[in-house]
Amino acid sequence: MRLGADGRRRATLIGTFAAAVILAIMPFPNWAEPFRPDWVGLVLIYWCLAIPDRVSVGTGWLVGFIQDILYGSLLGSNALAKALVAFLVVRLHLQVRMFPRWQQAASVLGLLLANQLLVLWIRGAIGQAPETISYWTPSIVGAVLWPWVFIILRDLRRRGGIS
Template sequence: MRPAQGLGYIYLSLLAALLLTIIPLPYQMTLFRPDWALLVIIYWTLALPRKVSIGTAFVVGFLTDILVGTVLGVNALAFSVVSFIVAANYLKIRNFSMLQQALLVAMFLALYQLLLFWLSHFLTGVNFRPGYLWPVLTGMLAWPWLFWLLRRYRRQLKIQ
């Protein structure tokens, strides 16, 4: 398999995550939607840090800004910060158990949500609501399943 083909499959999974980010849900469910794009970025940064890292995270974050309609650059910066931390510590994180990884992913998601709030607060004056942290819990619960699914995807398609 050529390296470019492997990147195509990675970008396809990121596109699927972006679609899951914007798929319409009932209003009550939108509060609980996990941050799919960030979860997929975290997985690929852990699995293949030389192919998917800060630059890819910035582009996917910028696309998320466009699709969701937030201030341009807010998601891009938050994705980049989380991706940097994951890329800097990927060897340690890989050795953690799935429970430890899920708790660490919850901390990354909480950092992401707090960065989003902080930037939005200074740019548009929004106020903090505890409901902002629901995606942290749902993302933590979705992580083992998403990890298993993307790992299987990566191994079956021999993405390296």
């Protein structure tokens, strides 16, 4: 029985990350691409807020690394950015948890922008920085969607028996 509960917890965690990764590489029309939020980042932020003792820097690095493989981007670039995001969330999780929802969304915006900034620096360093201002819209969309992402993931967390 205990093992079953454990398995369910693990399935919930892996399932949410897998869904985020799939959503991140689902085909999208070109015009809509700037409006695709960083699903992996949102899910990572949620779990780091909810269970920082189990999901933190290492998990962040791993999902970032998987993203690097699937994107074909410079190996380690997204991994580094995601590890940093996870670290920041874990450091701030006690405050951020207490915030009202809109203020939480503002913090999420800051985190997602930090993630994008780091990736932009790395891509700039190897001469592949995109020359478009819409580079930043995914973070804004992500922050706007945060309240709903939070509710859905909280629901899944309770069903998965993760506390």
